[in-house]
Amino acid sequence: MARRRGLTGWIARLFGRGGPVVPVVRLHGVISAEQRPGRLSIQSVAPLLHRAFAMAGSTVAIIVNSPGGSPVQSRLISKRIRDLAREHDKHVLVFVEDAAASGGYFIATAGDEIIADPSSVVGSIGVIFASFGFPEALGKLGVERRVHTAGKNKSTLDPFLPEKPEDVERIKQMELDVHQVFIDWVKSRRAGKLKAPDEQLFTGEFWSGVRGLELGLVDALGDLHETLRARFGEDVSTRVIQPRRGLLRLPSFGLAASLLAAAEDRALWTRLGL
Secondary structure, eight states: HHHHHHHHEEEEEETTTTEEEEEEEESSSEEOOOOOOOTTTTHHHHHHHHHHHSSSSSSSEEEEEEOOOOOOHHHHHHHHHHHHHHHTTTTEEEEEEEEETTTTHHHHHTEEEEEEOOEEEEEOOOOOOOOOTTTTTTHHOOOOOOOOOSTTTTTTTOSSSOOOOHHHHHHHHHHHHHHHHHHHHHHHHTTOOSOOHHHHHHHHHHHHHHHHHHHTTTTTOOOOOHHHHHHHHHEEEEEEEEOOTOOOOOOOOHHHHHHHHHHHHHHHHTTTTT
């Protein structure tokens, strides 16, 4: 019976007698240039966006569920969303599920409206660089570290060399540059909507969806289905744009690399309490 109803609905839409169909792109995972299952990059996301924006209708829905990641990939994905929205004259609704934090929030602000679950996590507008240092480990093992460079800064933050203040200063300046790109983007996309001073919004802090609404980081609370029904009627339906199988072969990864990547991804989610 369910199959018959689905077929009937498809035929009705084919002949223009059904309700509107809204394409949905689900962006779930850590943002990274690395082509790995469960991660988001412009290469993996762009084909989905192009298919969604090419569909008939006035609206494209994007579900964002990401703790962040690469600032470059975040910007590229966001820019592609805006470019396609202008090209096809589409209204973009972004729905936040568990989290749109850091780079995830960067992508969310590409929407014309952001609708968040009340218990979701939003914000984290900041930049972080983290590594490890083992300057004494090799000595204890009786191993001599030999580093030869052409260019005095090529060994910046080498984990087996003592940290140098000038290296830290350069990294901090780079972080400030990237942070400013993030801030400028949010201010341009949320112009007239932000309800708190820069000193509160751009510290890297994150908030619940409820608090995000108070701060102007999101436009409303809710979810995809209730929002679409309220706007387009009970007959509205969605079409989730899925990756096409067989067209892209992802590179194989060794067990150690896969475990390390999983640990990195888990760490990003864990910092949000998720």
